[in-house]
Amino acid sequence: MIELKDISLAYAGRTGPVLALDGTSISVGKGEFAAVVGPSGCGKSTLxxxxxxxxxPTSGNVSVDGAPVHGPVKIAGMAFQNANLLPWRTVTENILLPLEIVEPYRSQFRAKKAEYRARVENLLEIVGLQGFGDRFPWELSGGMQQRASLCRSLIHEPKLLMLDEPFAALDAFTREELWCVLRDVWQRLNFTVVLVTHDLREAVFLADTIHVMSARPGRIIETRKVNFARPRDLDVCYEKDFTDTVQVLRHKIAEVRKA
Amino acid sequence: MNKQIESAAPWLFVVGLFVFWELACRLLSVPTIILPAPSAIFAAFQRFGGPIATNSFVTLWTTMAGFALSVVFGLILGLVVGWSRTIYRSFYPVMIGFNSIPKVAVVPILVMWFGIGEVPAILTAFLISFFPIVVNVATGLATIEPELEDVLRALGASKLDVMRKVGIPRSMPYFFGSLKVAITLAFVGTVVSETIAANKGIGFLMAQAGSNFQMPLVFAGLIALAIEGIVMYAATAWLEQRMTGWAFRSQGSAAA
Structure with missing residues (x-):
């Protein structure tokens, strides 16, 4: 699904060019759940x-869904640490936003509005927000806003979901709740996920593959498969294999932070 | 009970202010030519009710015309300036420079161009009040969350899409907020122009009354202006609430 080959990326900093990524290669298969972990400032968001x-990229090739990337890919949904919902729109209207932008939905938006609204309702139910469609974002808790943000990133049925620390601002309980929401949505709708995170337990619990990045300039220094059976239950977090994997990743990141 | 006191408080304060003023004038026997007591001012209101009303009306409509111009041009210019960093950077110094010019200095030029009358007043009101609108609209556009812009651009949204869906609605609270500042400035502009060169309007009335040493009438003019200002401010504040209530409600909500 995603092929990054020998990517380097430099941008103009204050004191000359800064190399954010240097010779980064990643490959993510179709339907795979990939996590990218690494010390802060390693270029995960650039990725x-x-x-x-x-x-x-300054050099190297990016291809997504079998085609080289030359501009916005349009088949991706994105969600970030901040839910970034528009306060003047209701939850439903917020989730409809991508359909007002991306084709082929855009040109049919007026005609098929009822159908799209039903779709939103369906998604809201999957993430546990049924009945909240007519609320405004500021009437929701942080966890609920993040669920709505997830719906917005999925409404156009993207083949690829890009998540940049989506649960980092939530409390521990809500975060674990949302891990399960994401797990269930992914198993149900079958898209490819790239999850950028600082939380190693999150990565190990959710992902099929974990890519560890080095400090800047970022490179992938290790790729690990996670083979716990699916569907995974939160209890898996307390098994020995799980904690061992987290431990190994932790050491790896401590190493690159020192280097 | 507390609520009642709170809603009555502004009225009580105004009444208190006038009572204090009246007492101060009487007890210290301040000459009317220096500071007329409120009773003298109200007497002037009764005596010159007709002229005050007609001139107030002239000031009101010229102010509204100037304000309307600055809303239209301020909004357009604000959208243009907020659109891109390059435009923002190239326009800004000139606009700040222009805004720093005292508008009193511009009135004689306007009079040379358009003659004595309502047109210079309208234009002065416009020139003095459009700047805060431009700055606020531009700020609203320029502070779109970059992540949200990424979300939309990754979907193939054009700059126009981003502006229509996010930028413009987002800058509306800034816009309506700036109207409250702009409307009071517009009054200042009109009256400055009327004082210097006009044959109608509250500014003209006050200048005339001043040169005839009719101090109660001068103060009656000031109070008429203050009342008009408060009414127009309240109208724009009401409009702001109506149009962008979401911006007020979202503050202080429990959602974090």
């Missing part, structure tokens, strides 16, 4: 922008 076609 997201590269994959979605918002920026171009």
């Amino acid at each position: 997201m922008k590269l994959v979605t076609g918002l920026i171009k």
